[in-house]
Amino acid sequence: MANPKRKISRSKRDMRRAHWMGGQTSHNIIACDNCGEKMISHRACPSCGHYRGKSVINPQNS
Numbered sequence: 001m002a003n004p005k006r007k008i009s010r011s012k013r014d015m016r017r018a019h020w021m022g023g024q025t026s027h028n029i030i031a032c033d034n035c036g037e038k039m040i041s042h043r044a045c046p047s048c049g050h051y052r053g054k055s056v057i058n059p060q061n062s
């Protein structure tokens with residue numbers, strides 16, 4: 001039967017898992033131009049609703 005020749009060591013297993021989602025921090029978290037809040041790049045800011053210098057969605061308070 002086709003089987004791996006040896007058991008994968010804890011080290012090798014964990015090296016593989018280091019690349020899984022959540023293993024690394026996201027690259028696309030930036031600070032909002034308008035309010036400075038952390039936000040996902042290329043998306044409207046969730047706290048102030050701004051995207052590329054103008055308001056595109058209404059924030060909660062208005």
Ligand SMILES: [Zn+2]
Pocket residue numbers: 032033034035036037045046047048049050
């Ligand atoms: Zn903002």
